[in-house]
Amino acid sequence: MKEKFTNSAKETTFLGYQVGLLLEPGSVLLLEGDLAAGKTTFTKGIGQALGIKRNINSPTYTIMKRYMMDENKLYHVDLYRLDEVGSDFDLEDYINSDGISVIEWPHKVSHILPKEYLLVEFTDLGNDQRKITFTAKGEKYERVEHYL
Numbered sequence: 001m002k003e004k005f006t007n008s009a010k011e012t013t014f015l016g017y018q019v020g021l022l023l024e025p026g027s028v029l030l031l032e033g034d035l036a037a038g039k040t041t042f043t044k045g046i047g048q049a050l051g052i053k054r055n056i057n058s059p060t061y062t063i064m065k066r067y068m069m070d071e072n073k074l075y076h077v078d079l080y081r082l083d084e085v086g087s088d089f090d091l092e093d094y095i096n097s098d099g100i101s102v103i104e105w106p107h108k109v110s111h112i113l114p115k116e117y118l119l120v121e122f123t124d125l126g127n128d129q130r131k132i133t134f135t136a137k138g139e140k141y142e143r144v145e146h147y148l
């Protein structure tokens with residue numbers, strides 16, 4: 001487990017950037033935290049690290065947005081408005097692909113989550129300060145956590 005503190009949205013994006021540089025294809029990140037805690041802000045930085053030029057914004061109304069840059073693929077998933085997981089949504093296929101999956105509100109689909117992932121928990125401490133905690137499940141994520 002590793003704890004970081006940021007004092008602005010820009011710092012949270014930069015932390016996402018640092019994490020993004022360490023991710024291997026097929027990585028899965030679970031982002032937990034209240035509304036406006038900074039999950040999407042962090043994801044923007046991951047996109048920057050992958051060379052994605054398109055602006056990454058909240059995919060709330062679409063559940064999943066897919067970004068690509070050369071061989072890098074980023075699946076940004078926001079399950080906040082997902083009431084029931086229909087069999088029509090092949091989220092599991094994305095999670096098990098060689099793209100990087102970043103999932104906001106992941107507990108809504110806990111039954112399809114992989115055994116190994118990087119859990120990132122966001123806490124709003126007020127005054128633009130956020131606590132961001134990283135917990136690795138699995139060796140490849142321990143490596144990421146170690147280098148942060």
Ligand SMILES: Nc1ncnc2c1ncn2[C@@H]1O[C@H](COP(=O)(O)OP(=O)(O)OP(=O)(O)O)[C@@H](O)[C@H]1O
Binds near residue numbers: 012
């Ligand atoms: N230190 C900080 N880190 C991240 N965001 C911050 C910070 N300080 C202020 N903010 C602001 O908080 C908001 C975070 O919004 P963001 O969309 O990233 O949250 P979220 O966790 O994705 O929320 P949601 O669950 O609604 O998708 C932004 O408006 C951002 O500018």
Ligand SMILES: [Mg+2]
Binds near residue numbers: 078104
């Ligand atoms: Mg969000």
